[in-house]
Amino acid sequence: MGDFIWRPEFSVGDDHLDEQHRGLIELIDMLEDQSRMGEVLEKLEIYVDEHFRDEEGMLENAGYPDLAAHKRQHAAFEEWLTVSRRAFREPEVSSMLRESIRAYLKSWLINHIMVSDKDYSSWLD
Numbered sequence: 393m394g395d396f397i398w399r400p401e402f403s404v405g406d407d408h409l410d411e412q413h414r415g416l417i418e419l420i421d422m423l424e425d426q427s428r429m430g431e432v433l434e435k436l437e438i439y440v441d442e443h444f445r446d447e448e449g450m451l452e453n454a455g456y457p458d459l460a461a462h463k464r465q466h467a468a469f470e471e472w473l474t475v476s477r478r479a480f481r482e483p484e485v486s487s488m489l490r491e492s493i494r495a496y497l498k499s500w501l502i503n504h505i506m507v508s509d510k511d512y513s514s515w516l517d
């Protein structure tokens with residue numbers, strides 16, 4: 393168990409989305425182990441495909457007014473992930489890359505999930 397665990401204040405008020413966000417915290421945790429970095433990057437790709445599409449679909453149905461801006465943040469994450477996966481394929485990959493990936497994911501959790509995602513919670517239900 394790493395230093396990042398699920399806390400009730402992460403909740404966006406929807407069980408399905410919360411569960412997917414928990415999955416992201418598990419991936420941050422897995423990155424403690426350098427040998428699992430490839431696996432984490434693969435899983436992030438799946439996370440993005442499933443979670444961002446689910447979240448965007450729900451927000452669209454809910455008529456969330458800031459959806460376009462929210463989608464732009466998701467797109468920025470996807471671009472970051474593409475660059476990170478490319479960097480990972482370089483042979484001289486080091487623990488520095490792992491640390492920068494962890495730092496990015498933690499800041500995503502704090503700046504996106506805790507702020508932008510929480511902003512839509514009153515629109516769901």
Ligand SMILES: [Fe+2]
Pocket residue numbers: 447462466504508509
């Ligand atoms: Fe989001």
